[in-house]
Amino acid sequence: MNQTNYQLIDFLEFDPGFQQDEFLWKACFPTSIEERDGKIVVTIPFQRQLQAVDIQPDLDMPRKSYDLVISAYGEKILKLSIGFEKALTEESEMLQLDPQLVANPLTYEIITDQWIIKDQSEITRAIFDFSQPKIDYWSNLLPEPHETLKLSVFPDGKKEIKVSAFDQFFPARNDAMALAFVEKDGQPVRATFSLEANPDEVFVGTGERFSKMDLSGKTFQLKNQDGQGVNSRRTYKNIPFYLSSEGYGLFLHTSAYSKFSLADHSTRSAQLLVEYPELDVFLIGGDEPAEIIRGYQQLTGFPNMPPLWSFGIWMSRMTYFSADEVQTICDRLREEKYPCDVIHLDTGWFVTDWLCEWKFNPERFSDPASFISKLKADGYRVSLWQMPYIAKEALQHDEAVANNYIGPLLESREQGGSNFSALDYAGTIDFTYPKAVDWYKGLLKELLEMGVVCIKTDFGEEIHMDAQYHDMDPKLLNNLYALLYQKAAYEITEEVAGEGIVWARAGWAGCQRYPLHWGGDAACSWDGMAGSLKGGLHLGLSGFGFWSHDVPGFHGVPDFMNSVISDELYVRWTQFGVFSSHIRYHGTSKREPYEYPNIANTVRNWWDLRYALIPYILQEGEKATHTGMPVLRALIFHHQDDRQCWHIDDLYYFGDDFLVAPVMNDRGIRDVYLPEGDWVNFFTGEEQMGGKWLKGFKTELHDMPVWVRKGASIPYYPNRVNCTDDMDLSKTIKLEINQSFKGIWKVLNIQ
The missing domain is CATH 2.60.40 (Immunoglobulin-like)
Incomplete structure (x- = not known):
C-alpha cells in the first residue's frame, strides 16, 4: 500500500x-x-x-x-x-x-x-x-x-x-x-x-459516476478515459461539477486534470x-437541486432539443456488414410489426471493419444514397459509427499528416491493432485547429448529404498524449476534446440534415449542449444494468438532460462476443429503456427482438408502449432544455427534504409524473421506496400512499414496478404506428390518472 x-x-x-x-x-x-x-x-x-x-x-x-x-x-x-x-x-x-x-x-x-x-x-x-x-493559554507544548x-x-x-x-x-x-x-x-x-463539509452532507454529480448516489467519502480523478464498462471508477464522462445537500453547487472551470475529494x-x-x-x-x-443545476447550465449551456424521430426505437448491433443484411432486418421488423425509427451501422460499413475512412464499402454498399433513401421511405433513419482517430492505412492519412489535421506525434512509434484504445491509431484529429475542424466536417458532410441523419461520435475520451496540437497542451486538451469533437459533428449535422444530434460517449463540461449521450460499454448483466442507471442518475445531476444506454448491455460475460443473453435480462433492460429519454439496442451479439422468440411478443408490447408515451417524453424533454430537470431524474429533484432520497440509486423519476423502479434480477422481486404522495400503479391501476417502503415487491415479466402521480394528466398517442413518421401529434390525447384508470395495458388494448 x-x-x-x-x-x-x-x-x-x-x-x-x-x-x-x-x-x-x-x-x-x-x-x-x-x-x-x-x-x-x-x-x-x-x-x-x-x-x-x-x-x-x-x-x-x-x-x-x-x-x-x-x-x-x-x-x-x-x-x-x-x-x-x-x-x-x-x-x-x-x-x-x-x-x-x-x-x-x-x-x-x-x-x-x-x-x-x-x-x-x-x-x-x-x-x-x-x-x-479564543484562547485560554496554559501550555506551550505545541x-x-x-x-x-x-x-x-x-x-x-x-x-x-x-x-x-x-x-x-x-x-x-x-x-x-x-x-x-x-x-x-x-x-x-x-x-x-x-x-x-458537514457530518451528514451528501454530494452527487461529478459526471457519469458509476457509484452510489451519495459520493461522500470518495475521491475522484477528473480525467476522462475509456471506462471499459460501467462498474469501475474509470468513466467516459467526468464533469467538474458537484451538487451538495447543503444547497449549493460547485463548478471548477478548467479542462486540466483535477481531483475532487468529497469528505474523503x-x-x-x-x-x-x-x-x-x-x-x-x-x-x-439555489433553493432546490434543479435551480442549482439550471445555474450551472446558465454558465455552460442548456441542452438542445433532439428531433422527434430520435425518441423512437434505435436498432443496432456490433455490427451490420451489408446493405442486404440491413434491409432484411428492417423488412422483418416491419413485417412483424415492431415499430422502429433508426437503424444504426456500427464498425462494419467501411472497406475494412474498424478502419474508419468515412467511406461506404463499395462492394457491400454499392449505392449508399439509394440504400439510405429506400430506408427513409420506409420510415428508417440511418445513423453511422466513426471515431476521431486516423489509422496509417486510412485513405485520409497522408492528407491529414501533410496538413496537420492530426496532431503530429513527437516520436515515431509503431501502430498496433484495434483493442478499443485511442492509442492504436496513427493520430488524433486536432479540433483545436480550425482547418482540421472544417476538414472533418467535410468528411461528414458527404455522408449527411446522402441522407444520414446522425453520427455516432464514439471515443474521444482519450487522445494521443505524445502529440503536438495546434492550440492546446495535450494535458489541457484531453478532457476538453469531447466537447470540441461533438460540437463539430453536431454543427455539421444540424447544417446539412436540418436537425442537430450526435450519439456520443465521452463528456466534459458543456457537452450537454450537444445531445445525446449514452452510457458506454455496459456488460450484459444485472450489475451492468445497475451501473448504467447509477451513471445516468449522476449525469442528470451534472447538467445533462438526455441520456441513453445500450439495451440489453453491450458485451457478453464471460465471452465478450458470444455469451447468450437471457430472456429475463433482455425484457427487463427493455423496460428500463422504454422509460429512458432514448432507447437503442446495441451490442456484440444479436439484438433484434425476433431473435428471442419466447419473449418477442412481450417486447413488441413494450415497444408499442414506448411510442404511445412519446408525446409525454417530448413534453418532458422540452422541460430539460431550460429548467435544470433531466428527463431521467434522481429522486432528490422532487424530494430534497427526504433524506432517504439522497441515498437511492436504483429507482428514479421519468419526467414529472412517473416513478420507475427497474427490476435488476431474474426473480422479479425488489424493494421499492415510494416517496411522499399519492401513487397509482401504471400497470394495474392500484392506488398506493407514499412515504414508505414496499418490501419484496413482485412483478411478472410482462409488467414493471412503475407508478404515476395520482391526478396526473399524461399525453399519449392512442394509435399504433410503425415509426414517428406515422404520428400526427394533433391526435395526442390525455390519459387521466384517476379512479377510472385500470392500467395502461387495458388503455392500449394490449393483452
Whole structure:
C-alpha cells in the first residue's frame, strides 16, 4: 500500500521522499481589497512551507502575493478566481453564458475584523474574517495556530459556505488546505481549494459516476478515459461539477486534470486539486437541486432539443456488414410489426471493419444514397459509427499528416491493432485547429448529404498524449476534446440534415449542449444494468438532460462476443429503456427482438408502449432544455427534504409524473421506496400512499414496478404506428390518472 495518510502526499501528490524541488505555499490573511469594474480584488499573501509532512511555515522565505478576484452573476452565482503567475481564463469553450445571466456589481465595506462584500441589492455575498480564535493559554507544548485564509461565501445571499480554514489535528498536521498552490522548480504547477463539509452532507454529480448516489467519502480523478464498462471508477464522462445537500453547487472551470475529494481525505472538507496554476471556481446557490443545476447550465449551456424521430426505437448491433443484411432486418421488423425509427451501422460499413475512412464499402454498399433513401421511405433513419482517430492505412492519412489535421506525434512509434484504445491509431484529429475542424466536417458532410441523419461520435475520451496540437497542451486538451469533437459533428449535422444530434460517449463540461449521450460499454448483466442507471442518475445531476444506454448491455460475460443473453435480462433492460429519454439496442451479439422468440411478443408490447408515451417524453424533454430537470431524474429533484432520497440509486423519476423502479434480477422481486404522495400503479391501476417502503415487491415479466402521480394528466398517442413518421401529434390525447384508470395495458388494448 502506498497510502501515507498525510494530506500533503496523498492528496497534493508530493513525493513521499521529498526528493523533488516542490514546495507548498499556503494562503494567509489578505492584505488589501479594492473594487474594479464591479469585481472585488483581494490581495492574498502566500507563505512557503517547509518540506516535511508536518506543515510549517518557512519564515526565512518572503511571501508571494496574488490577487483573488470575486465576481457575481445574477443573484445566486459567485465566482472566485486566482491565477498563480497565469493570466485568468475569462472565456473558454466550456462557457456559454445565458444572456439573462448578467454581472451583478459588487462593493465592499471594512468593519472590525471583517471585510464584507455586498452586491448592488446590499445583500452580503462574502465575508473575510480576521478575528483571532479564543484562547485560554496554559501550555506551550505545541505551536499556536498558523495564519490562514478565513472566508465565508453566500452564493445565493442566504446560505453560508465556509472555506475550510482549520481542518487539522494540530497546526502542523493538516487534512485540508483552505487555499494553496504547489510550486515545482520555481514555478506554480497545481492549486487546491477546500470548503467545509458537514457530518451528514451528501454530494452527487461529478459526471457519469458509476457509484452510489451519495459520493461522500470518495475521491475522484477528473480525467476522462475509456471506462471499459460501467462498474469501475474509470468513466467516459467526468464533469467538474458537484451538487451538495447543503444547497449549493460547485463548478471548477478548467479542462486540466483535477481531483475532487468529497469528505474523503478528510470528512470535514470537500477539496479540489487542479493540475494547473489557476483556480476558477463558480459557487452556485439555489433553493432546490434543479435551480442549482439550471445555474450551472446558465454558465455552460442548456441542452438542445433532439428531433422527434430520435425518441423512437434505435436498432443496432456490433455490427451490420451489408446493405442486404440491413434491409432484411428492417423488412422483418416491419413485417412483424415492431415499430422502429433508426437503424444504426456500427464498425462494419467501411472497406475494412474498424478502419474508419468515412467511406461506404463499395462492394457491400454499392449505392449508399439509394440504400439510405429506400430506408427513409420506409420510415428508417440511418445513423453511422466513426471515431476521431486516423489509422496509417486510412485513405485520409497522408492528407491529414501533410496538413496537420492530426496532431503530429513527437516520436515515431509503431501502430498496433484495434483493442478499443485511442492509442492504436496513427493520430488524433486536432479540433483545436480550425482547418482540421472544417476538414472533418467535410468528411461528414458527404455522408449527411446522402441522407444520414446522425453520427455516432464514439471515443474521444482519450487522445494521443505524445502529440503536438495546434492550440492546446495535450494535458489541457484531453478532457476538453469531447466537447470540441461533438460540437463539430453536431454543427455539421444540424447544417446539412436540418436537425442537430450526435450519439456520443465521452463528456466534459458543456457537452450537454450537444445531445445525446449514452452510457458506454455496459456488460450484459444485472450489475451492468445497475451501473448504467447509477451513471445516468449522476449525469442528470451534472447538467445533462438526455441520456441513453445500450439495451440489453453491450458485451457478453464471460465471452465478450458470444455469451447468450437471457430472456429475463433482455425484457427487463427493455423496460428500463422504454422509460429512458432514448432507447437503442446495441451490442456484440444479436439484438433484434425476433431473435428471442419466447419473449418477442412481450417486447413488441413494450415497444408499442414506448411510442404511445412519446408525446409525454417530448413534453418532458422540452422541460430539460431550460429548467435544470433531466428527463431521467434522481429522486432528490422532487424530494430534497427526504433524506432517504439522497441515498437511492436504483429507482428514479421519468419526467414529472412517473416513478420507475427497474427490476435488476431474474426473480422479479425488489424493494421499492415510494416517496411522499399519492401513487397509482401504471400497470394495474392500484392506488398506493407514499412515504414508505414496499418490501419484496413482485412483478411478472410482462409488467414493471412503475407508478404515476395520482391526478396526473399524461399525453399519449392512442394509435399504433410503425415509426414517428406515422404520428400526427394533433391526435395526442390525455390519459387521466384517476379512479377510472385500470392500467395502461387495458388503455392500449394490449393483452
